[in-house]
Amino acid sequence: MMKAITHTQFGEPENVLFVGEHPVPQPAANEVRIKTILAPIHNHDIWTVRGRYGYQPSFPAIGGSEAVGIIDAIGEDVHHLQIGQRVSVASVHGTWAEYFIAPARMVIAIPDNIPDELAAQLIAMPLSSLMLLEFLNLQSGEWLIQNAASGAVGKTVAMLAQKRGIHNISLVRRDDAITELKALGIQHIVSTTQHDWKEQVKAIVGQHSITAAVDSIGGTASTDLVQLLGENSTLVSFGTMKGEPMQIPSGDLIFKQIVLKGFWGSKVSQNMSIENKKRLVSELLHDAADQTLQLPVEGIFNFQEIKQAIAASLKSAKAGKVLLVA
Structure with a gap:
């Protein structure tokens, strides 16, 4: 079993989110399982919990849509990634958990010179x-x-x-x-x-x-x-x-x-060619590595501190993203 930030109904995040236990997910073909290091709280994550976003999960739902972590299991037909590799991924579901599943085609290997705090929020908003x-x-x-x-x-x-x-x-x-x-x-x-x-x-x-x-x-x-x-x-x-x-x-x-x-x-991404996405991701990695792109962090909270993390994320004046550590 694994711990994950869960909700069983829509509502204000501070009222409906709690730490629950879920089976550790298993990757299917063309998928990988990632052991979470850090996951950000985005505005769209909060709107999803409220039930007022373009995507609505089924219950019980695990929050989160982006993370940096370590690949710890690989499904069939995945050949370009390996166990132990540090990666980032966005536009997935359930990243506020100790483990989550991601399509292999969406996973991006992160160079060693990009720190976890930057890698955790490198894809969704910057892309x-x-x-x-x-x-x-x-x-x-x-x-x-x-x-x-x-x-x-x-x-x-x-x-x-x-x-x-x-x-x-x-x-x-x-x-x-x-x-x-x-x-x-x-x-x-x-x-x-x-x-x-x-x-x-x-x-x-x-x-x-x-x-x-x-x-x-x-x-x-x-x-x-x-x-x-x-x-x-x-x-x-x-x-x-x-x-x-x-x-x-x-x-x-x-x-x-x-x-x-x-x-x-999400819609623009769906209509963008793979070549263009690769070009933009390459630009992001380059800008992150040479510190042209800086992504400040407001604070890092553990799962048990989810209410404090949500409060920090909802502040009107904050230095940067709030991150969750698994």
């Missing part, structure tokens, strides 16, 4: 961030603006965009977040708590036009982004932190010829 940049088709020298930029995705998008020569403006909702992002080498950070923040954005851009915006908040925050976008630009909805519909001024949408799109990493 989504790279796919988002490709989805926007942004070229070197163009301008991107994003809100909620002090979150994991916002920081990652900014770092990866800069590496590609894309100018990024990061909108944050607290002044002290400016220092946090600057410590990661991120440029062009503006706090929306300051009354003249839109003028600051315009001063940064100068005579240039903002080509694309990423909205992770919704509500009136969508209005702000639309007002700052240039002509023939793109607004992408990445999330809805406020839980409110996007408020889009029809005048700006019409006269600027703005294109509005929704982005869901």
Whole structure:
């Protein structure tokens, strides 16, 4: 038997999650079993527990969708991986457990020079961030603006965009977040708590036009982004932190010829060729190894501390991801 963070109903994670015992899973053909080292708590993991995400598990369910660990069993027809290999994987289920199963084709071998804390969160959000940049088709020298930029995705998008020569403006909702992002080498950070923040954005851009915006908040925050976008630009909805519909001024949408799109990493990933995925993963591994990509950690909690871990993950001001240690 193994220990795993479990829920038998949907609800607020602090109320429905508990440490339960489950049979150790066995890999089928083309699968591997991974002994978990560290697993992150993502926002989509929390929404899944609430029953309000695109994927809904059957009960009893084990939480988690990404982890770094050691392969300890291999199913039939797996030839490119071996027992004892340290790997990362995302877009799977049940990683908040001592062991979990993953399709062999989705597992990525991790070089020794990438630490566990980085490897545990290397795939889901960073790969989504790279796919988002490709989805926007942004070229070197163009301008991107994003809100909620002090979150994991916002920081990652900014770092990866800069590496590609894309100018990024990061909108944050607290002044002290400016220092946090600057410590990661991120440029062009503006706090929306300051009354003249839109003028600051315009001063940064100068005579240039903002080509694309990423909205992770919704509500009136969508209005702000639309007002700052240039002509023939793109607004992408990445999330809805406020839980409110996007408020889009029809005048700006019409006269600027703005294109509005929704982005869901899982769907984009499904439609992406294997060659493109390999190219993006290779870019991630390179950026992680040379420390271009930095993924801070808020804290590491054991399974018995799941309530404290959830509380830490839900904090509005945190340094980085919350990780669970098996």
